[in-house]
Amino acid sequence: MSELNLTLRVWRQSSADEPGHFENYRLTGISTHMSFLEMLDVLNEQLTAQGEEPVAFDHDCREGICGTCGMMINGQAHGPDKETTTCQLHMRRFKDGDTINIEPWRASSFPVLKDLIVDRSAFDRIIQAGGYVSVNTGNAQDANALPVRKSDADKAMDAAACIGCGACVASCKNASAMLFTSAKVSHLALLPQGKTERAERVTRMVAQMDEEGFGGCTNTNECEAACPAGISVSNIARLNREYLKAALTAEDA
Amino acid sequence: MTTLPTTNGTQTGSSLLDSKIPDGPMAEKWDKRKFELKLVNPANKRKFTVIVVGSGLAGGAAAASLGELGYNVKCFCVQDSARRAHSIAAQGGINAAKNYPNDGDSVRRLFYDTVKGGDYRARESNVYRLAQLSSNIIDQCVAQGVPFARDYGGLLANRSFGGAQVSRTFYARGQTGQQLLLGAYQALMRQVNAGKVEMQPWQEMMDLVVVDGVARGIVTRSLRTGEFQVHMADGVVLATGGYSNVYYLSTNAKSCNVTAAWRCYKRGALFANPCYTQIHPTCMPASGEYQSKLTLMSESLRNDGRVWVPKKQGDTRAPGDIPEEDRDYFLERRYPAFGNLVPRDVASRAAKERCDAGYGVGDTGYAVYLDFGDAIERDGKKTIAAKYGNLFHMYDKIIGENPYEVPMKIYPAAHYTMGGLWVDYNLESTVPGLYVAGEANFSDHGANRLGASALMQGLADGYFVIPYTVGDHLARQGKSEADEFHPAAQEALVDSRNRVEKLLAVGGNQSVDSMHRRLGKIMQDKCGMSRDEPGLIGAIEDIRALREEFWSDVRVLGSGEAINQQLEHAGRVADFLEFAEVFCMDALERRESCGGHFREEYQYTDADDIVKDGYISAGEAKRDDENFTHVAAWKYTGEDTPPERHVEELDFVECPLTTRSYK
Numbered sequence: 001m002s003e004l005n006l007t008l009r010v011w012r013q014s015s016a017d018e019p020g021h022f023e024n025y026r027l028t029g030i031s032t033h034m035s036f037l038e039m040l041d042v043l044n045e046q047l048t049a050q051g052e053e054p055v056a057f058d059h060d061c062r063e064g065i066c067g068t069c070g071m072m073i074n075g076q077a078h079g080p081d082k083e084t085t086t087c088q089l090h091m092r093r094f095k096d097g098d099t100i101n102i103e104p105w106r107a108s109s110f111p112v113l114k115d116l117i118v119d120r121s122a123f124d125r126i127i128q129a130g131g132y133v134s135v136n137t138g139n140a141q142d143a144n145a146l147p148v149r150k151s152d153a154d155k156a157m158d159a160a161a162c163i164g165c166g167a168c169v170a171s172c173k174n175a176s177a178m179l180f181t182s183a184k185v186s187h188l189a190l191l192p193q194g195k196t197e198r199a200e201r202v203t204r205m206v207a208q209m210d211e212e213g214f215g216g217c218t219n220t221n222e223c224e225a226a227c228p229a230g231i232s233v234s235n236i237a238r239l240n241r242e243y244l245k246a247a248l249t250a251e252d253a
Numbered sequence: 254m255t256t257l258p259t260t261n262g263t264q265t266g267s268s269l270l271d272s273k274i275p276d277g278p279m280a281e282k283w284d285k286r287k288f289e290l291k292l293v294n295p296a297n298k299r300k301f302t303v304i305v306v307g308s309g310l311a312g313g314a315a316a317a318s319l320g321e322l323g324y325n326v327k328c329f330c331v332q333d334s335a336r337r338a339h340s341i342a343a344q345g346g347i348n349a350a351k352n353y354p355n356d357g358d359s360v361r362r363l364f365y366d367t368v369k370g371g372d373y374r375a376r377e378s379n380v381y382r383l384a385q386l387s388s389n390i391i392d393q394c395v396a397q398g399v400p401f402a403r404d405y406g407g408l409l410a411n412r413s414f415g416g417a418q419v420s421r422t423f424y425a426r427g428q429t430g431q432q433l434l435l436g437a438y439q440a441l442m443r444q445v446n447a448g449k450v451e452m453q454p455w456q457e458m459m460d461l462v463v464v465d466g467v468a469r470g471i472v473t474r475s476l477r478t479g480e481f482q483v484h485m486a487d488g489v490v491l492a493t494g495g496y497s498n499v500y501y502l503s504t505n506a507k508s509c510n511v512t513a514a515w516r517c518y519k520r521g522a523l524f525a526n527p528c529y530t531q532i533h534p535t536c537m538p539a540s541g542e543y544q545s546k547l548t549l550m551s552e553s554l555r556n557d558g559r560v561w562v563p564k565k566q567g568d569t570r571a572p573g574d575i576p577e578e579d580r581d582y583f584l585e586r587r588y589p590a591f592g593n594l595v596p597r598d599v600a601s602r603a604a605k606e607r608c609d610a611g612y613g614v615g616d617t618g619y620a621v622y623l624d625f626g627d628a629i630e631r632d633g634k635k636t637i638a639a640k641y642g643n644l645f646h647m648y649d650k651i652i653g654e655n656p657y658e659v660p661m662k663i664y665p666a667a668h669y670t671m672g673g674l675w676v677d678y679n680l681e682s683t684v685p686g687l688y689v690a691g692e693a694n695f696s697d698h699g700a701n702r703l704g705a706s707a708l709m710q711g712l713a714d715g716y717f718v719i720p721y722t723v724g725d726h727l728a729r730q731g732k733s734e735a736d737e738f739h740p741a742a743q744e745a746l747v748d749s750r751n752r753v754e755k756l757l758a759v760g761g762n763q764s765v766d767s768m769h770r771r772l773g774k775i776m777q778d779k780c781g782m783s784r785d786e787p788g789l790i791g792a793i794e795d796i797r798a799l800r801e802e803f804w805s806d807v808r809v810l811g812s813g814e815a816i817n818q819q820l821e822h823a824g825r826v827a828d829f830l831e832f833a834e835v836f837c838m839d840a841l842e843r844r845e846s847c848g849g850h851f852r853e854e855y856q857y858t859d860a861d862d863i864v865k866d867g868y869i870s871a872g873e874a875k876r877d878d879e880n881f882t883h884v885a886a887w888k889y890t891g892e893d894t895p896p897e898r899h900v901e902e903l904d905f906v907e908c909p910l911t912t913r914s915y916k
Contacts, residue, residue, distance in 0.1 A: 015815060037545065038544070045767070048808060048819070052810070053810045053811045058333065060339070060507055061342045065428065066332075088650045121334065121454070124334050128442045137321060137716045137717070140389070140392035143392045143395040149407055150403050153401075153402070157426060157432075187400065188398050191398050193395065
């Protein structure tokens with residue numbers, strides 16, 4: 001184990017209405033076994049001791065599944081590691097003497113609330129628009145009544161693995177939410193249970209996505225590179241096919 | 254001199270604790286109860302409002318299902334979205350008595366395994382209902398589009414879990430909790446879209462409003478703006494999870510807390526079995542003082558991984574250099590019938606025993622190996638990767654070692670709390686109109702929870718029990734007349750405000766986090782995997798001293814009118830500091846060992862006949878069925894008076910009491 005001395009350049013913003021700015025902090029003796037968020041905990045303990053308000057950042061499970069944490073680390077969503085959330089990033093990835101830039105997600109549909117915390121409720125509203133199967137509790141038939149081809153089930157699971165963190169939006173130059181939306185559209189379109197509503201689902205979810213002000217997709221694939229859950233851009237292609245099919249076959253078109 | 258709790262509640266059959274178990278044969282109890290429960294006319298449902306606190310498996314499922322029935326639901330969570338509830342982190346799976354593998358499973362067997370796994374400290378009738386409902390859960394989740402693992406024929410796959418000899422666990426890779434939660438979340442979002450559920454994220458429940466003895470609402474504080482609000486309703490469902498974060502280091506998400514449950518306790522809800530804590534055997538060990546949480550890896554790993562330590566104390570050779578004959582596969586040695594699949598409490602204590610005796614590995618000596626070498630040789634890397642790939646990946650990311658090549662290092666960590674608010678068969682607490690679901694209640698797991706049973710219980714409560722039983726309360730109680738200006742509501746509001754102001758006014762020198770760590774240390778050392786009387790008495794003294802120090806020296810910066818994470822944390826730690834004392838009192842008063850509660854004074858020794866007969870090994874937990882076959886529920890009596898211990902006797906009719914052996 002070795003120890004690092006670091007300079008942090010952290011975005012500080014007291015509220016949504018106030019302008020923000022970068023603040024520099026020095027940290028010494030950071031263990032390489034620490035997680036990135038534990039390093040920020042150390043910073044916050046230091047700030048508290050000095051009577052300065054700690055840096056606000058979102059975090060919860062600290063094991064990469066809840067999707068709460070997320071920040072731009074040296075310009076990359078969730079930092080340098082592939083398929084890794086901020087909470088899973090460890091300090092062994094950094095070198096002694098490094099300067100680390102830490103910013104919130106940057107997207108107009110994710111307004112900054114304080115320091116590194118943004119409002120991602122737009123994602124909930126996209127799911128509300130149709131990201132579900134309309135089945136009331138108690139309506140289900142036996143779970144094995146409808147076999148699902150293993151390859152379809154696996155692909156659906158790949159898409160369903162999305163943790164809703166917003167890294168795709170933050171890394172996209174257009175702040176597009178296509179990867180997020182397509183993951184849910186794909187998950188449900190691939191399963192027989194989701195087929196009945198697939199046309200309405202994709203139409204409504206895309207409309208909501210647009211209403212929230214997310215940008216369009218220009219196939220840069222930055223989202224896939226940043227995604228900690230390994231969601232593939234092939235889901236975006238599937239969303240486009242679903243959307244086109246829904247548009248062409250719409251009864252009230 | 255420590256004032257120990259009065260135990261004037263140890264009289265049997267406390268009148269406060271009426272479990273309302275239906276009469277009749279076990280298999281017919283739930284049907285009977287459903288028929289007895291009053292219904293609300295479909296046209297009247299829209300006149301009632303139900304509050305659901307928490308949006309995890311239990312809360313999310315309950316809120317969605319109540320919305321589908323036509324009630325107006327207000328659902329609150331502390332996270333920024335309902336999808337982030339901590340249920341999401343459950344990895345391994347969910348049990349159901351489907352018997353798809355044709356290996357002898359049945360409702361009765363799942364029931365029996367769960368009662369036995371809980372070390373005969375759960376209520377039989379609740380567990381039976383849970384086993385009955387287990388199949389419906391799988392059906393419901395599949396219908397929602399939960400992508401469970403499937404075989405090539407397209408049918409659902411199963412795997413084995415600790416404490417069972419059948420394969421009844423359904424799973425979605427190592428992300429079963431995530432997928433089940435997203436299923437419930439999607440159902441919930443559908444109801445939000447339909448206008449039946451009003452979702453209020455980023456809200457902390459500060460207090461329960463009790464009007465004339467009946468739960469009628471809650472006080473919330475916005476974690477975004479600091480605004481306090483009173484929400485009145487005709488029924489309140491609490492589904493706020495467990496309290497493992499009392500240990501500071503646990504597998505729980507950082508926001509998991511006891512606050513909502515503790516506020517209910519202080520308003521009259523009894524708190525049952527707080528000392529029943531599950532320490533999960535397969536977690537990544539702590540690496541230093543800065544450690545902020547412990548990461549669990551699914552128990553499913555024990556299906557193929559073999560647990561071992563070196564046979565020699567202080568053997569510092571790399572694991573690959575230690576030959577087979579120098580390895581002690583201690584679970585297989587001690588428990589040949591179940592081997593690496595013994596229940597969690599048994600596996601955890603066995604690991605601790607080896608480490609305490611000086612056989613542990615890793616930098617701290619507090620870790621044991623979980624080795625996949627044999628499994629990879631037998632099944633190939635590809636098969637193992639398909640089963641556990643994401644877990645191996647997660648381990649590599651956190652520890653920086655590749656488990657395909659080097660055995661994992663694991664150590665037990667606080668994980669799940671079987672204790673919780675006391676509820677009757679209908680999941681109603683001792684405060685009428687306050688229902689408690691999921692990990693927040695105490696009901697189904699006794700003194701130890703089997704793997705893959707938490708998801709089952711959360712969803713059974715949320716989808717299939719709460720929607721029926723809450724309806725009965727609404728039908729009987731009628732619409733609430735009290736509004737937010739009712740004196741009881743205003744009093745709760747003022748109390749909540751005062752608490753926050755008090756925290757901000759202390760202006761001391763110590764950070765909230767450092768004091769939480771100190772509380773955790775007390776609990777880990779003195780009320781963790783093993784406990785004894787002097788330790789517990791000492792813990793109670795330490796907790797009282799720390800609590801006093803907290804209120805005179807904690808430092809909370811910033812204001813109460815904006816996002817202030819330190820303030821949120823301070824409020825939760827303040828409650829943990831009160832709760833921990835009752836936790837230790839419960840551990841002290843339960844003078845036996847059972848499940849996750851291990852008292853050093855009560856274990857089998859070589860002098861016991863069943864050890865001589867070879868049925869059980871020395872050092873195993875020794876229950877005292879004569880004196881402790883009961884639920885202990887604690888009643889708040891005031892700030893300066895000790896809580897009362899009340900008792901609900903447990904009857905074991907279907908599963909006669911036996912000594913739990915996995916040998």
